[in-house]
Amino acid sequence: MSHARWKLSREKTLAEGYSESPEVTAERAEIRLAMAFAKAVYDRRTELGLSQTELAERAGLTQAKISRVEGADTVPTLPLLRRLAMALDASLNIALDNDGEEVTFIAHSAA
Numbered sequence: 001m002s003h004a005r006w007k008l009s010r011e012k013t014l015a016e017g018y019s020e021s022p023e024v025t026a027e028r029a030e031i032r033l034a035m036a037f038a039k040a041v042y043d044r045r046t047e048l049g050l051s052q053t054e055l056a057e058r059a060g061l062t063q064a065k066i067s068r069v070e071g072a073d074t075v076p077t078l079p080l081l082r083r084l085a086m087a088l089d090a091s092l093n094i095a096l097d098n099d100g101e102e103v104t105f106i107a108h109s110a111a
Helices: 003-015 022-047 052-059 063-070 078-087
Strands: 090-097 100-107
Touching: 022 063, 022 090, 022 100, 052 063, 052 078, 078 090
Parallel strands: none
Antiparallel strands: 090 100
16 A cells, blocks of 8 residues: 555545544654654765764764664664764754654854
8 A cells, every 4th residue: 555545544534533542643743753853864964975884983873873863763862962963063953843843953154
């Protein structure tokens, strides 16, 4: 089944009056946030032309840890967020609200 069919099926179910439990809604939000962070790390790493191994060396981590971060398979701690931002030569901005989340790395200017 294609993802488009899943979306249509979900929209049809929601239109029929089904609503997700608060737990499921919260879990979806956590997954979206983890995926947004994973994408931001990947995008910044590739923008810099770094491999996962090179980023791991810069951050003092293992390549496996970077892979888990980029795969949204780990919940990053504040110290990990700081290490990644420093290794990616960027500031990390995370915006959270009811409508969604946005995770971006802002490159430090070359001054």
